[in-house]
Amino acid sequence: MTVEAAHPPPAVAAAEYDIRLIGLTKRFGDDVVAVDDISLDIDRGHFFALLGPSGCGKTTTLRMIGGFEEPTEGRIELGGVDVAPLPPYKRDVNTVFQSYALFPHLSIFENVAFGLRRRGVKGSQLRTRVIESLELVGLAGLEKRKPRQLSGGQQQRIALARALVNRPRVLLLDEPLGALDLKLRKEMQLELKRIQHEVGITFVHVTHDQEEAMTMADRIVIMNGGHIEQLGTPTELYESPRTAFVAGFLGVSNLLEGTAVAEDRVKLADGTEVRCPREVLGGRSGTVQIGVRPEKLRIGEGAGNTLSGTVTESAYIGVSTQYILDTPAGPVTVYMQNDRPGGQVATGERLTLSWSPESTFVVDTQEGTQ
Amino acid sequence: MGVFRLFHRHQGATPYLLLTPGLLWLGLFFLAPLGFLIYQSLESGSIVAGFGFHFSWQWSNYWDALKGYTGEFERSFEYAGLATIIALVVSYPVAYWIAFRGGRWKNLLLLFIVAPFFVTYLIRTLAWQTILADHGVVVRILIDLHLVAHGGRVLATGTAVIAGITYNFLPFMALPVYVSLEQIDQTLVEAAEDLYANKWLAFLRVTFPLSLPGVVAGTLLTFIPAAGDFINATLLGSPTSHMIGNVINSKFNGTIDYPSAAAMSFILMAVILGLVLLYARAVGTEKLTG
Numbered sequence: 004m005t006v007e008a009a010h011p012p013p014a015v016a017a018a019e020y021d022i023r024l025i026g027l028t029k030r031f032g033d034d035v036v037a038v039d040d041i042s043l044d045i046d047r048g049h050f051f052a053l054l055g056p057s058g059c060g061k062t063t064t065l066r067m068i069g070g071f072e073e074p075t076e077g078r079i080e081l082g083g084v085d086v087a088p089l090p091p092y093k094r095d096v097n098t099v100f101q102s103y104a105l106f107p108h109l110s111i112f113e114n115v116a117f118g119l120r121r122r123g124v125k126g127s128q129l130r131t132r133v134i135e136s137l138e139l140v141g142l143a144g145l146e147k148r149k150p151r152q153l154s155g156g157q158q159q160r161i162a163l164a165r166a167l168v169n170r171p172r173v174l175l176l177d178e179p180l181g182a183l184d185l186k187l188r189k190e191m192q193l194e195l196k197r198i199q200h201e202v203g204i205t206f207v208h209v210t211h212d213q214e215e216a217m218t219m220a221d222r223i224v225i226m227n228g229g230h231i232e233q234l235g236t237p238t239e240l241y242e243s244p245r246t247a248f249v250a251g252f253l254g255v256s257n258l259l260e261g262t263a264v265a266e267d268r269v270k271l272a273d274g275t276e277v278r279c280p281r282e283v284l285g286g287r288s289g290t291v292q293i294g295v296r297p298e299k300l301r302i303g304e305g306a307g308n309t310l311s312g313t314v315t316e317s318a319y320i321g322v323s324t325q326y327i328l329d330t331p332a333g334p335v336t337v338y339m340q341n342d343r344p345g346g347q348v349a350t351g352e353r354l355t356l357s358w359s360p361e362s363t364f365v366v367d368t369q370e371g372t373q
Numbered sequence: 374m375g376v377f378r379l380f381h382r383h384q385g386a387t388p389y390l391l392l393t394p395g396l397l398w399l400g401l402f403f404l405a406p407l408g409f410l411i412y413q414s415l416e417s418g419s420i421v422a423g424f425g426f427h428f429s430w431q432w433s434n435y436w437d438a439l440k441g442y443t444g445e446f447e448r449s450f451e452y453a454g455l456a457t458i459i460a461l462v463v464s465y466p467v468a469y470w471i472a473f474r475g476g477r478w479k480n481l482l483l484l485f486i487v488a489p490f491f492v493t494y495l496i497r498t499l500a501w502q503t504i505l506a507d508h509g510v511v512v513r514i515l516i517d518l519h520l521v522a523h524g525g526r527v528l529a530t531g532t533a534v535i536a537g538i539t540y541n542f543l544p545f546m547a548l549p550v551y552v553s554l555e556q557i558d559q560t561l562v563e564a565a566e567d568l569y570a571n572k573w574l575a576f577l578r579v580t581f582p583l584s585l586p587g588v589v590a591g592t593l594l595t596f597i598p599a600a601g602d603f604i605n606a607t608l609l610g611s612p613t614s615h616m617i618g619n620v621i622n623s624k625f626n627g628t629i630d631y632p633s634a635a636a637m638s639f640i641l642m643a644v645i646l647g648l649v650l651l652y653a654r655a656v657g658t659e660k661l662t663g
């Protein structure tokens with residue numbers, strides 16, 4: 004494929020931002036703040052995910068980058084250039100729309116050729132690039148068809164080919180897999196990642212599906228209510244969420260309220276003291292919430308932190324069983340691997356749980372989260 | 374079980390059963406009169422010869438109509454064609470604006486387009502006599518702008534007839550165009566702009582082609598009745614701006630020359646049909662059915 008040159012050298016990539024958002028804000032009318040003071044840098048060549056629940060401002064952010072919505076405040080830079088005065092057709096950015104937005108009156112060939120024709124590409128060069136782009140998404144040979152003659156999954160790929168054929172600086176994708184069924188979605192997740200790797204273009208992928216974001220992205224920003232909750236790699240976000248919202252949005256987590264009593268210790272409501280890494284507590288004092296992922300809990304006494312409680316619920320999931328324990332510090336969820344026969348615990352039994360201080364994270368107490 | 378089988382067996386006949394009332398209507402009120410019209414157009418005789426018409430394969434009725442009234446035929450298609458084009462040019466921007474900028478006023482604005490229809494055709498056309506009257510405001514302004522010669526008139530000219538037809542058939546153009554524009558997903562326009570088309574190119578390559586079914590429907594709904602119209606030419610024109618509709622009307626109702634009138638009606642119908650087929654061919658039948 005010659006769709007785009009290979010990745011730039013890492014040193015250059017680290018120094019160069021493809022997208023820079025500075026204090027970006029969008030208000031609709033007087034009381035809707037769709038995007039609230041977002042600042043963000045996206046590195047060249049990254050697969051970047053904008054993750055958050057429905058209505059948190061993801062689409063609006065993407066539309067501002069694309070030029071379809073004018074920011075109320077703030078700046079957008081593409082490759083170091085302020086694009087505020089540029090209309091969509093002058094921005095070096097292409098979009099894969101959620102509804103695909105294929106032109107129903109044009110053939111697949113003309114759909115993919117649309118952007119190239121506007122830029123004056125003609126003849127055999129046009130043809131070669133269109134075919135190459137269709138090959139990239141695995142749909143060569145369908146040039147003569149009309150969009151309505153294709154399945155949803157095929158239309159999705161055409162939308163991708165139509166955008167990528169222009170070799171933009173950045174590709175914006177707004178929930179591109181949202182309309183596909185589960186199996187196809189999983190396939191396309193891997194496919195999209197392969198394509199991104201192959202073309203080396205920066206992808207900004209909007210999704211409300213945390214699993215999708217974790218699977219595909221190098222870097223994720225989690226949005227909530229128009230603002231950024233946290234930005235990081237999938238591992239960072241999962242292992243060390245900084246807010247209760249992030250902890251709850253990415254997988255299951257146990258959050259227990261307590262008071263910071265030392266720079267590496269938190270005292271829970273029942274008096275149990277829990278240790279955590281010093282940098283995780285980060286010098287906080289007063290009321291905090293500590294968190295631990297269910298799969299990090301072991302049953303039985305052990306080194307590190309311990310907590311006891313009564314089993315109130317159990318759910319057999321196959322590879323593991325999920326138990327909910329009632330502890331003095333609050334309800335706690337734990338997963339136990341079903342790795343040997345007869346390991347089940349009945350409801351009403353008392354259990355002691357233990358976990359390593361390294362698996363403990365701390366989030367700020369916030370009202371109205373989760 | 375038996376009932377189901379009965380139902381199943383009858384399913385093959387159901388479409389035809391449903392078509393029957395329509396086909397009967399068509400047969401009784403369209404095909405039968407049409408047959409009678411052909412029959413009549415080949416009759417001979419006249420009032421002078423004592424009222425009786427008799428069937429005699431009188432093909433000369435057709436040649437006489439074409440030879441004697443070439444001007445009226447030509448004018449019919451010229452006026453109808455011009456009125457259709459003007460109606461399209463006038464109503465497309467209006468329909469576009471209502472569809473995309475109308476917001477919550479859409480329905481009210483559409484009502485304004487249809488509003489003249491609450492007044493009868495005749496009165497509406499008579500109103501244009503006043504509007505275009507020789508000493509009226511419109512003509513005076515046109516004279517001041519040197520668009521009309523001093524002492525010249527607009528009423529009783531072809532221009533007045535075309536203006537009347539355009540006005541009377543405008544909603545037939547505006548409404549289908551509006552409907553097809555309104556259905557266009559605005560994301561498609563955004564997609565075009567995303568793919569480096571400026572506003573004008575996005576309109577030309579996406580919005581306009583997608584509105585073609587409405588344009589085609591509107592032009593047909595305007596052109597076909599306009600070509601056979603005689604009210605506008607009667608009230609706003611003069612004998613030199615008469616259309617074939619005027620001639621047919623006077624032959625049927627005035628000189629009681631049924632065979633000639635029938636032959637002219639038939640020629641008019643055939644030419645319209647021919648033009649529609651050519652048009653359909655040019656824009657593609659796909660556009661006719663949407």
Ligand SMILES: Nc1ncnc2c1ncn2[C@@H]1O[C@H](COP(=O)(O)OP(=O)(O)O)[C@@H](O)[C@H]1O
Binds near residue numbers: 031035036061063064
């Ligand atoms: N054109 C608009 N007018 C008014 N409110 C809007 C408009 N577009 C989006 N919003 C509001 O802004 C918020 C963010 O919307 P959106 O960016 O679409 O969220 P997401 O894509 O994350 O689901 C929502 O509350 C939505 O109702």
Ligand SMILES: [Mg+2]
Binds near residue numbers: 058061062063
């Ligand atoms: Mg959205």
